Amino acid sequence: MEFTEVVKNRYSCKKFDGRKVEKEALRAILEAGRLAPTAKNLQEQSIYIIESEEGLAKIDAATPCRYNAGTVAVVAYDKNNVYTYPGSSRTSGIEDAAIVATHMILAAANAGVDSCWLNCFNPEALAKELNLPENEEILMLMDLGYAMEGAGPLANHHSRKDLSETVKYL
16 A cells, blocks of 8 residues: 555544454554664563454453454563763663654554554553563553444544644754
8 A cells, every 4th residue: 555545544443343353464564563663772671472262351441442353562662771872861661662652663564464552541551451661661552453333433433634834944
């Protein structure tokens, strides 16, 4: 698919049919995340794929927003392996994990897989429930799967501000 079409047509799916993502498509999605740039190429991301009934039940207990997706990716990062910016008030962990997740979401759309970025959950509680290493922090959950018939973007999906409202030249 043409990149501009992927970007324009991708939406946050909120009605999945429950099917798991096929292995080949999932591999392409994960590969896009692996290729994403990170500060100093630290590649601090960890991606956990959840498809088991037990794992999905843990996701359901953590958030009302799985929307029946058959596959959920947990995108985390190693908070002990990040670049600290000058001034020491920020690190690269959150933004690097966000870049990885964005690459994965766009790759999913390109592969015909629907997705939804989830942040309605307690990351610390979920990390503990999933037994993630203490040095890892969850950025987001990513529903992955296939939209139910009749699902589609929100009514305001194509409503975007003009560039003049969001871009300033200094």
